[in-house]
Amino acid sequence: MPRPRRSFDTGGVKSATRVLALFELFDRLERPASVTEIAREMGIPQSSTSMLVNGLIDLGYLTALPDRRVQPTARVSMLGRWIDGRVTDGRVTRLMRELGEETGETILLGIASDIHVVYIAVIPATRAMRLHIPAGTRRPIAGSGMGLMLLSAMDDAEIARRIARVNLAREPETAPVDLDAVMAEVRAIRALGHAVSASRIVPGAGIVCTLLPTADQSQPMAVGIGGQAFEVVEKEKVFAALLRGKIERHFGAGG
Structure with a gap:
């Protein structure tokens, strides 16, 4: 029987958490920053920031x-060059930036982390009406469009194990997730090649997403175009075709 994964309080690893937050800040800024700016953006004292920065120097x-x-x-x-060539060779970043430039929408890259989806990279939208989803945002794997997309890359036994963990970790007052219903959605997504979700997690927000090609033992990743729910539904076929075209361009026809 699967056991729920324990969640640990990060208070005991505050320094490690700050290091990771610092590198995520630089990933978002894509430029150098002063200690004062880092302290302001991370919301920590300047003295602590100076110690952190000097230690990393x-x-x-x-x-x-x-x-x-x-x-x-x-x-x-x-550090991560051996983990996933799709990311370290720049293809994923180029693909996401092109999607953002052509749609003006929020572009999201997600991975499965136990019973959640984690958005590990985000290209912010350039439109006036846009989603604000920072990197590191988590979504339930069985209750989000990208979560179901990532589940579709797993075998049925693994999906069953994950849903069992979801139900073990749920709050007592929350209804259990129906595995049969999840499998029905997964089969539909596999047949379609992409997933669409509207107002499922955040009212008024939606996403069209698909899987990136997977090589060797690399972790499944999905890329999505997020925007206002009604527009995502209207443009589902357009967005899905755009995703397929960009993947073919950057990963080849086999993608």
Whole structure:
């Protein structure tokens, strides 16, 4: 019988959490930043920020520029090069940026993390009416469009195991997730090749998403176009075709 995964309080690993938050901040800014700006953006004291930054400079993860700003070094980019070539060779980033430029919508990259989806990268929308979804946002794997898309990449036994964990972790007053209903949605998504979701998690918000090609033992990833629910529904076929076209361009016809 599957056991629910324990959730740990990150208070005991505050320093590690801050390091990760710092690198996520640089990923969002895509430029150097001063200690003052880092402290403001992360919401921590400037003295603590200085200690954090100086420690990472000593370890070679940050470098100080002549104008007293700092930025990550190549050591950071080398850390995950062995994990997933789709990300480290830049294809995913280029694909997401092109989708953002052509649609003006929020572009989301998600992975499955136990019973949740985690958006690991986000290209913000450029439209006036847009979704605000920061990287690191979590969604229930069985209750979101991208979650169901990622489930469709797994075998049926793994899906059953995940839904069992979802039900073990649910609050007592929450109705259990129906595995048969999930499997029906997964089969429909597999046949269609993409998933569409409207007002499922956030009222008025929607997404059209599909899987990225998977090689070797790399983790399934899905990319999606998020926007206002009514527009996502209206443009489902257009967005789905655009996703397929971009994947073929960046990953080849086999993708």
